[in-house]
Amino acid sequence: MSISRHFVLAAGGTGGHMIPAHAVAEELMARGHHVALVTDERGAKIPGIFDKAQVHVLPAGRMTKDPRTWPGALKAILAGRAMARRLNETFRPTAVVGFGGYPAMPALLGALADGIPTAIHEQNAVLGRVNRLLAGRVNAIATAYPLVERLKDKYASKVHLIGNPVREEVKALRDEEFPALTDESVFRVLVIGGSQGASILSSVVPDGLGLLPLSLRRRLQVTQQCRAEDIERVRRLYAEQEIPADLATYFNDVPEKLGWSHLVIARAGASTLAELTCAGRPAILVPLPSAMDDHQTANAREMTEAGGARTIPQARFTAVELAKQMQKMAMEPGALQNAAKRARSCGRPDAARDMADLLESIGPAPIVNDPVRTGPTPTTLNLQGVPA
CATH class of the missing domain: 3.40.50.2000 (Glycogen Phosphorylase B;)
Structure with missing residues (x-):
């Protein structure tokens, strides 16, 4: 009898966000878990990564300094959040982790609304904008550096120095x-x-x-x-x-x-x-x-x-x-x-392993092999056309 958990990994569509997410996904899948990726259209098109996982494209509004863009961005974020909650209903993740970038926000907001354990991973030595917005609400904060600027001292109890996952090569x-x-x-x-x-x-x-x-x-x-x-x-x-x-x-x-x-x-x-x-x-x-x-x-x-x-x-x-x-x-x-x-x-070669350990520690009990919960074969699903 196989034992597995389901994890949603959410990442912005650049290599800086997607490569660490991919390394963690590989580690989780090697442990027998099931993984789904939430990203934008750019991330879904990056070749050679997440070939074995479900890929979901959700709308993600970007909040700029121009107030005129805020209504449209907020509308996209809320639409993405609604779609992420529908994904949670079918995939039933034990935890959702964001790797930064605006596409991570709807997935994390959906998880918070559904009471699903959450974590964020910060690749840089300055806490990114999306991670700053959500740091106070997530269960765990993984960092790549011992000192991370803009990370408030009051969050120290849930900060874990992990490093940045790298390719096996x-x-x-x-x-x-x-x-x-x-x-x-x-x-x-x-x-x-x-x-x-x-x-x-x-x-x-x-x-x-x-x-x-x-x-x-x-x-x-x-x-x-x-x-x-x-x-x-x-x-x-x-x-x-x-x-x-x-x-x-x-x-x-x-x-x-x-x-x-x-x-x-x-x-x-x-x-x-x-x-x-x-x-x-x-x-x-x-x-x-x-x-x-x-x-x-x-x-x-x-x-x-x-x-x-x-x-x-x-x-x-x-x-x-x-x-x-x-x-x-x-x-x-x-x-x-x-x-x-x-x-x-300065290297932290076991970052992917340590991040997987952290996610397993914040998730609830394992899921016994259940075909309803394991999801379809790996595919890319563009959910942006689904009504919110």
């Missing part, structure tokens, strides 16, 4: 040695700027690497993610400086590339930081200044203070500054290896 890198590096070996640099690359990295990194001493520059092997409109210009710059470079607009094998990299130059998104610290890879971080509440600067703080990264604000991210910081990390004996160890010390 990244987790496996934790057991591998830092790639061998001598004064004569190839020095591999990985440049990633989020799912679509970052123009500032394309503008600065090639010139910065070109300023490095010849003894270091001739050993470089660069792998860089670029926006489509930047890629040919960046390719010419590297060719002019005789620096071997592999460029692409998207890499589907980031864990493999991370495995053989000696240094990573990147933004400071939550998923990127989780992978760097889990794998133990030193980095130069350039936080996105327009990120809400400047959360990328906050994300970078722990790894930087530990000595695993150097953070350069975008306003000071110039070719000269990049070259200076790279020389300090790459030309001082043992500096990169030491930074790798310090980065690794």
Whole structure:
């Protein structure tokens, strides 16, 4: 006789919300539980994740600073809440967890209305807007960092330091040695700027690497993610400086590339930081200044203070500054290896396991195998056309 519980995972439609949710879903399903995802149309279209779970697309209004948008946003939130409650009637979840983003709000509001245990997971070092709105009402708050700004002290009793779940391929890198590096070996640099690359990295990194001493520059092997409109210009710059470079607009094998990299130059998104610290890879971080509440600067703080990264604000991210910081990390004996160890010390590789443990602890008794409750085969259900 199989024993299982049902969990609803609700996440905004970006990779930063969906990837941690997917990792937790995989862990829950490996334990024999059933999982349903609530997201928006963007999240439902992300390939390669939630292939084995029910996927439900609900309306989710976004509350902006413009009061004129509030009536429409509120209407969408209430419609999504009504649909989430209908999902609760059929799927009968033992707990609902939100991973941030406005699409998580209707599912959490529906669970609260139905008396279902709830939790939120915050990927960043600043509590997001939706999580701030609901933090006081949920049963548990999972965080990725020891210090989370905008998280009120009065919630301390229900806060759990979990970390950010990462892919199994990244987790496996934790057991591998830092790639061998001598004064004569190839020095591999990985440049990633989020799912679509970052123009500032394309503008600065090639010139910065070109300023490095010849003894270091001739050993470089660069792998860089670029926006489509930047890629040919960046390719010419590297060719002019005789620096071997592999460029692409998207890499589907980031864990493999991370495995053989000696240094990573990147933004400071939550998923990127989780992978760097889990794998133990030193980095130069350039936080996105327009990120809400400047959360990328906050994300970078722990790894930087530990000595695993150097953070350069975008306003000071110039070719000269990049070259200076790279020389300090790459030309001082043992500096990169030491930074790798310090980065690794910040990693929380068991985040998916710990999050699954937390959800099991707040849910009610297990559900004995019951075909009525296990739901249909995995599918994507767009509920936006269903009347509220």
